[in-house]
Amino acid sequence: MAVLDKKPKSLDLSEEFRRPGRGITDFLDKNRRALSALLVFVILMLFFLIANPKVFLGTGIYEAVFTSLPIRIVLVLPLVFVIVSGEIDLSFVSNMTLSLWAFAATAKAGWNPFLSALLAVSVGGFVGLVNGLLVTRVGLPSLMTTLGMSFLLQGLAIGGARGPGTTGIPLTFLEGTPFYNIFVGRIGNLPAQMVWALVFLVVATLLFNYHKFGSHVCCVGDNLESSREMGIHTARVKTLAFVYMGMAAGIAGVLYGLIYGVFFARFKPGDLMLAVLASAFIGGTPTWGGVGTMIGALFGACTVRFIQTGIIEAGLTGFWTQFFNGLIVLLALAAHKLHEPRYRY
Amino acid sequence: METRFLELKNISKSFGRVSALDQVNFFIKGESEIVALIGDNGAGKSTLIKIISGVYTPDSGEIHIRGEKVDRWSVTQARAAGIETVYQDRALVLQQTIARNIFMGRERTGVLGFVKGRLQLAEADRLMRTIGFTSRVFAADSVVAKLSGGERQGVAIARALYFQADLMILDEPTTALSLTESEKVCDFIRRAKEGGTSCIFISHNIYHAYDVAERFVVLDRGKVVLETDRQHTTAEQLVKDMQEIARCNQEGSA
Amino acid sequence: MFIILAAAMVFVVASGEIDLSFGSIVGLAGWAFALTLEAGLSPCLGVLFAVIVGALAGFINGVIVTRLGLSSLVSTLGMGFLIRGLINVGTQGEGTPVTFLRDTPFYNTFIGNIRGFPVHMLWALGFVALSVLLFNYHKFGTRISCVGDNLESSREMGINVATIKTLAFVYVGIASAIVAIQFTLTNQIFYPTIGEGLLMIVLAAVFVGGTPGWGGIGTIMGAALGACIVGVITSGIVAAGISHLFTDFFYGLIMILALMGHKLNEPRYRY
Numbered sequence: 001m002a003v004l005d006k007k008p009k010s011l012d013l014s015e016e017f018r019r020p021g022r023g024i025t026d027f028l029d030k031n032r033r034a035l036s037a038l039l040v041f042v043i044l045m046l047f048f049l050i051a052n053p054k055v056f057l058g059t060g061i062y063e064a065v066f067t068s069l070p071i072r073i074v075l076v077l078p079l080v081f082v083i084v085s086g087e088i089d090l091s092f093v094s095n096m097t098l099s100l101w102a103f104a105a106t107a108k109a110g111w112n113p114f115l116s117a118l119l120a121v122s123v124g125g126f127v128g129l130v131n132g133l134l135v136t137r138v139g140l141p142s143l144m145t146t147l148g149m150s151f152l153l154q155g156l157a158i159g160g161a162r163g164p165g166t167t168g169i170p171l172t173f174l175e176g177t178p179f180y181n182i183f184v185g186r187i188g189n190l191p192a193q194m195v196w197a198l199v200f201l202v203v204a205t206l207l208f209n210y211h212k213f214g215s216h217v218c219c220v221g222d223n224l225e226s227s228r229e230m231g232i233h234t235a236r237v238k239t240l241a242f243v244y245m246g247m248a249a250g251i252a253g254v255l256y257g258l259i260y261g262v263f264f265a266r267f268k269p270g271d272l273m274l275a276v277l278a279s280a281f282i283g284g285t286p287t288w289g290g291v292g293t294m295i296g297a298l299f300g301a302c303t304v305r306f307i308q309t310g311i312i313e314a315g316l317t318g319f320w321t322q323f324f325n326g327l328i329v330l331l332a333l334a335a336h337k338l339h340e341p342r343y344r345y
Numbered sequence: 346m347e348t349r350f351l352e353l354k355n356i357s358k359s360f361g362r363v364s365a366l367d368q369v370n371f372f373i374k375g376e377s378e379i380v381a382l383i384g385d386n387g388a389g390k391s392t393l394i395k396i397i398s399g400v401y402t403p404d405s406g407e408i409h410i411r412g413e414k415v416d417r418w419s420v421t422q423a424r425a426a427g428i429e430t431v432y433q434d435r436a437l438v439l440q441q442t443i444a445r446n447i448f449m450g451r452e453r454t455g456v457l458g459f460v461k462g463r464l465q466l467a468e469a470d471r472l473m474r475t476i477g478f479t480s481r482v483f484a485a486d487s488v489v490a491k492l493s494g495g496e497r498q499g500v501a502i503a504r505a506l507y508f509q510a511d512l513m514i515l516d517e518p519t520t521a522l523s524l525t526e527s528e529k530v531c532d533f534i535r536r537a538k539e540g541g542t543s544c545i546f547i548s549h550n551i552y553h554a555y556d557v558a559e560r561f562v563v564l565d566r567g568k569v570v571l572e573t574d575r576q577h578t579t580a581e582q583l584v585k586d587m588q589e590i591a592r593c594n595q596e597g598s599a
Numbered sequence: 600m601f602i603i604l605a606a607a608m609v610f611v612v613a614s615g616e617i618d619l620s621f622g623s624i625v626g627l628a629g630w631a632f633a634l635t636l637e638a639g640l641s642p643c644l645g646v647l648f649a650v651i652v653g654a655l656a657g658f659i660n661g662v663i664v665t666r667l668g669l670s671s672l673v674s675t676l677g678m679g680f681l682i683r684g685l686i687n688v689g690t691q692g693e694g695t696p697v698t699f700l701r702d703t704p705f706y707n708t709f710i711g712n713i714r715g716f717p718v719h720m721l722w723a724l725g726f727v728a729l730s731v732l733l734f735n736y737h738k739f740g741t742r743i744s745c746v747g748d749n750l751e752s753s754r755e756m757g758i759n760v761a762t763i764k765t766l767a768f769v770y771v772g773i774a775s776a777i778v779a780i781q782f783t784l785t786n787q788i789f790y791p792t793i794g795e796g797l798l799m800i801v802l803a804a805v806f807v808g809g810t811p812g813w814g815g816i817g818t819i820m821g822a823a824l825g826a827c828i829v830g831v832i833t834s835g836i837v838a839a840g841i842s843h844l845f846t847d848f849f850y851g852l853i854m855i856l857a858l859m860g861h862k863l864n865e866p867r868y869r870y
Contacts, residue, residue, distance in 0.1 A: 030486075088672070134855065134859075138859055140855070140858045140859065141858075143617065143672060144802065144806055144854065144858055145855060145858060147799070147802065147854070148799075148803070148850075148851040148852075148854035148855045148858070149851060149855065150851065151799050151847040151848070151850050151851035151854075152847070152848050152850075152851025152852050152855065153848075153851070154847045154848075154851075155845050155846060155847030155848025155849065155850070155851060156845075156848050158845075158847065158848075159845040159848055206459075210459050210460060210462065211457075211458055211459050211460060212452045212454050212458045212459070212460055213458065215445060215449075215452055215460055216450075218438070218440075218441055218445070219438045219441060219445070219449050219450075222438035222439065222440045222441055223436075223437070223438045223439065225436070226435075226436040226437055226438050226449070227438065227449065227450070229432065229436040230436055230449040230450035230451075231450035231451070232449065232450040270680075271680075274676060274677070274680050277673065277676065278677070281673060287670035287672070287673055288670075290438065290439075290440040290441070291440050319684060319687035319688045319691070320684060320688055321684065322680045322681070322683050322684030322687065323680070323681050323683075323684025323685050323687075323688060324684070325677075325680050325681075325684070326677040326678060326679065326680035326681025326682070326683075326684060327677070327681050328677075329673060329674075329676070329677035329680075330663065330669070330674055330677045330678065330681070333667075333669045333670070333673060333674060333677070334667050334669060
């Protein structure tokens with residue numbers, strides 16, 4: 001007695017779909033956010049190219065940027081998942097520090113670095129799980145909870161590493177090892193971590209746009225009640241997003257340790273946290289959840305990173321970075337806001 | 346008598362000391378039909394449909410599906426039997442596409458959980474054409490927020506239909522809709538019936554109900570007080586009967 | 600001292616928003632204070648300028664959130680960094696000593712002792728009392744609660760939502776200025792990083808004190824109490840023999856535990 005036969009006879013789409021020109025307008029419409037983020041980035045780079053062509057046409061600067069950009073990419077992509085699901089995570093940098101400590105301490109103690117890395121990712125993932133459970137099972141607001149976690153984790157790392165005064169744990173002994181070369185070695189002039197970051201991007205994009213999980217994350221962030229009524233396991237979806245974030249923090253931690261050669265407990269989370277958050281929002285993911293973009297976040301991260309570079313190249317002192325980061329966040333938010341209506345309901 | 350799809354016999358349900366339903370008998374025929382469930386606030390309509398869809402368990406009475414008695418009726422069982430409820434809030438996610446809304450929680454997936462996007466799109470598209478979305482302004486990959494109230498209701502109904510609903514329960518589907526939109530919704534319901542899906546239609550609006558339904562069941566304070574059909578009454582008569590019932594209530598409680 | 604900030608924050612949180620920039624506003628107001636002193640002007644003028652600067656910063660926050668409609672979380676986070684960057688750029692990282700103010704009547708009004716009782720506690724008490732009056736007994740406070748509870752309904756009932764929210768931010772700005780002055784006088788120096796690290800403590804105090812994160816409800820006394828509790832923690836940690844390095848850890852832990860406690864205690868009427 002069913003209305004429709006579930007087995008489709010063909011994958012023919014109706015006339016509306018076959019209208020010529022639809023492809024382009026459709027593409028522009030669907031990818032509006034990512035495209036705006038790209039536009040912002042392109043404008044920024046053009047500005048830099050004109051202002052200082054010598055520096056920006058050379059390779060040196062890109063080598064420097066590609067060394068540290070991967071960490072931000074790895075952090076921002078899962079953050080978009082969390083934000084789209086309707087929550088926020090402010091603890092990821094402290095999580096990164098803690099995971100790095102796990103890595104550094106065990107690597108120094110003689111563990112196989114691959115195992116240490118695995119431990120770091122597990123620690124990160126576990127923290128993510130705790131965050132997820134606090135938000136979904138206990139029902140705490142994610143903003144305050146992850147803010148609290150951020151301090152809790154930072155404190156753990158500092159206290160555990162016995163003192164901010166110490167220089168931390170140097171990891172230079174890892175230089176030259178196969179482990180090191182695989183993850184942060186050089187391919188020609190290109191730092192390997194950039195390649196890994198792009199792999200991570202591909203996986204994240206597939207997950208977000210083509211997988212059931214991405215679909216659920218969007219639904220849950222869009223309307224929690226509706227998702228629940230339709231049988232989506234909302235607690236599980238949100239928790240998984242947090243775990244993903246946590247594991248990425250672990251990965252970022254290991255990368256950080258390899259790139260900079262040291263674990264330093266007193267690492268101030270503030271700047272990096274803002275940079276990554278800014279990347280997500282400049283990248284076009286709105287604060288209210290339900291919609292987001294991976295590629296946009298990539299361009300957002302690039303934009304933020306290059307701003308930092310640009311400031312230095314323009315001869316301004318490092319103090320201006322904070323100022324500009326803050327300014328860019330505000331401008332980007334305002335721009336996206338004007339750009340796209342929020343369907344309030 | 347041909348097998349009825351659904352039969353409720355002597356169903357009673359109380360919440361604390363409040364009796365919501367009292368010895369109610371209700372049925373849905375074997376062949377598709379549209380039944381309007383009418384009554385004032387507090388008459389027991391919501392409770393009745395929640396029992397049918399498995400949300401509540403009756404205190405006493407029997408439920409029969411396709412001639413067979415069922416024990417421990419639940420939402421999962423109801424869904425498996427082909428009963429879908431379209432609630433007032435419609436359970437939609439507005440910033441997502443129509444296709445995603447339709448397949449929410451029941452995505453068509455392939456290997457490793459990856460969604461068959463093109464398939465969902467095609468299915469959603471076909472569904473919409475069948476239901477009667479003739480607008481050229483949007484398609485299956487349009488965002489639901491762009492649709493009007495009646496169209497959104499259409500999406501929710503389409504979703505219920507796609508998942509092989511044999512019985513679709515609509516709770517106040519035309520409330521807060523414009524005239525044209527209400528007409529569209531009524532249209533969707535008629536088509537659903539033509540396709541073989543029965544409908545229970547709860548409404549305060551007797552005229553809408555009369556327009557669409559063939560049979561009318563009127564509840565008052567937990568009891569069925571009137572059962573009639575199109576052949577035996579008119580909309581005006583129904584309205585008069587409702588007012589009579591309401592007046593009796595007032596006098597009764599005076 | 601941060602009791603003052605906690606009390607003011609309750610207004611913002613109860614209105615349904617959050618302010619993560621107050622630490623930087625403290626810095627900005629302090630800077631304004633130091634600048635006026637450097638220019639040789641009377642410290643009272645310094646106070647005035649600091650308060651104006653703080654209020655202005657709060658006003659800008661309010662405008663961004665209400666007129667531009669940006670999320671308060673992200674915009675105040677951004678503002679915080681923007682302001683801090685501004686301070687750093689302007690001061691080039693250098694502080695301004697104000698030791699010459701010691702023992703002046705001005706100093707004693709703000710920081711000194713009255714028969715052994717620290718004056719700044721009196722200021723804190725006074726501010727708390729004012730906040731309690733405003734929040735619990737004044738039109739402003741009731742409207743804040745309405746706005747935080749249900750924005751649409753408040754608007755429909757004629758409450759100027761934008762003004763109310765902005766005023767809450769301005770209040771926090773003023774409180775930040777007061778704190779800035781107190782800090783500067785106590786330490787006898789203004790340094791550009793003043794106010795950093797306050798974020799956690801103040802937020803912890805507010806939430807430990809029982810003001811929930813979702814708005815509509817708030818308690819000033821609770822926040823004041825929360826501030827005391829949190830303050831005691833620092834001393835308590837040292838006294839218990841745990842390394843002071845774990846301070847951050849405990850702040851975070853207390854905050855989460857407090858959130859959980861309140862959650863179990865009070866249902867949120869989700870609608």
